[in-house]
Amino acid sequence: MLLALGFPQWNLVLLAWIAPIGWLMLVQAPSLPKYSYRILYLSGLAFWLIVLVGIGNAHIATRLLGWPVLSGYLAVYTPIFVLFCRPLVHRFRVPIPIVAPLVWTALEYVRAYFATGFSMAQLGHSQVDLVPLIQISSVTGAYGVSFLMMLTTSLLFMAVPKPESIVGNAPQASGAMRGGWIAAALVLVFAWYNIGWNWETTGYQLTAADDVEPVIPGGRPVLIGLVQGSIDTQFGDPTQAQRTYDQYAGLSDELMAEWKRLDLIIWPETTMGPYMPLELTKDFAPPADWNASADVVRPKIELTASKFRTFVRDLAVQRWHTPLLLGTSVVRYGNQRVDHFNAAIHVDREGAIVERYEKVHPVMFGEYVPFGDMMPFIYDLMPIGGGLTPGEGPVVIDVEGVHLVPCICFENTVPQLVAGQLRELDAAEQRVDALVTLTNDGWFYGSGILDLHLMCARFRAVEHHRPMLVAANTGISAVIDAQGTVVEAGPRQQTALLVTTVSPTSRPLSVYTTYGDWFAAGCTWLSLPLALIGLWLDRRARRVVRSSPAEEPSSV
Structure with a gap:
């Protein structure tokens, strides 16, 4: 006690x-x-x-x-x-x-x-x-x-x-x-x-929205906007998805009205609301209980997927003239199976979806249940029925030469996961300049879980000698420097707009990153x-x- x-x-x-x-x-x-x-x-x-x-x-x-x-x-x-x-x-x-x-x-x-x-x-x-x-x-x-x-x-x-x-x-x-x-x-x-x-x-310091000399010759700092909305999670509310998107779109309008030009706008986890990318595998076949052939279903899915690509292209190119990193759900239709992913998509300045990170570590009891595959009826009781499919590995988001590595929700609370991903990227000779967390903490209604989550984000920054940017629905969004100091933070259960710079860095990986x-x-x-x-x-x-x-x- x-x-x-x-x-x-x-x-x-x-x-x-x-x-x-x-x-x-x-x-x-x-x-x-x-x-x-x-x-x-x-x-x-x-x-x-x-x-x-x-x-x-x-x-x-x-x-x-x-x-x-x-x-x-x-x-x-x-x-x-x-x-x-x-x-x-x-x-x-x-x-x-x-x-x-x-x-x-x-x-x-x-x-x-x-x-x-x-x-x-x-x-x-x-x-x-x-x-x-x-x-x-x-x-x-x-x-x-x-x-x-x-x-x-x-x-x-x-x-x-x-x-x-x-x-x-x-x-x-x-x-x-x-x-x-x-x-x-x-x-x-x-x-x-x-x-x-x-x-x-x-140590390496991160400052809020100031000019920072790039560490790598020829590189330049990028200006990044974090959008924090405030929509508490309410399962069973048919209006919540659209309300969430509408709030984040409106806040992004405010952000761009003030800053005119940014290098990236980041939205938290699953804030695209009803809009999500769909994907068809080459061996697509509808599940047996669909009672429909692939020839009938495939064109409908492809049309919906095309509409989504057009939708996000218009956001990046026409509405905000800015690259985007958006938290969204992804549905993949495979051979008699449908997989659901918790993902972040990177939309470049031309409006193309150029990178996608899929969450690799679902949350226990929130996104998966231990032994749920053997007792699928348990998922009928859970907020996300059926569970989420884990992604395959880390992704680097390249923003004008600055390399960001995203994680989603509670992934930044798992130290060995983040360290393992950074080692994997280092082995592939991919530089990491900053960490990014996209999270929807609207599940927790402003409770102390938000503080515990931010604590973990700060430790991940220190462990890896890299700044951490947190975009969190309902808070606490934050700009954290490589020493774990919170440079700027959003409020709890209120909207906020945070803008910061991140520079490319040649700083070596920490002992903890290297040896786990x-x-x-x-x-x-x-x-x-x-x-x-x-x-x-x-x-x-x-x-x-x-x-x-x-x-x-x-x-x-």
């Missing part, structure tokens, strides 16, 4: 450093009080229910299924942390300041990958506004911030006087030793902050196997103790 106050909407970030002390007490205790693990689970459940409450705002299925099921799963990690730390401390005699940060980081790493992963609200995310502290992420990912926080808290914990029920027969630490633990914690934080401050002040989750993986291999061995040995020892009175003396 205390940890929840360190996150939006309270942001009492100091409490995030204090909250683990109670868990460390249970780690050090010689024996645990009855029901300790149950209480730990309930406290973890309370944290996640509070922090993720906004997930259930858009639809009754996410309120009754997605929010409690996801929170119930994530709550497991709190008792597991104590469970895995105890054998390392008591059986293998590893000090708590070593054990706690290793195990905590390992469990955050597991959480990021298990069941497609969930990396929101990591411990380190709570410190996002202390920008120097998060610069370590360019080497370790956000996991490094969590590690150093838990290390600092563990050092301070060692200095705290403890009741006999916690220390057992062990002597209390002397005053000098307590002073040493406190000094170690202070030196750690001081060094951590100052190293991060040096990285921050010498090396740090968190190392913590995992250093701690979890030994913890599991310790648990197995403890269980075997208890079994021997229980069975020993009934056993015959050994003949050996």
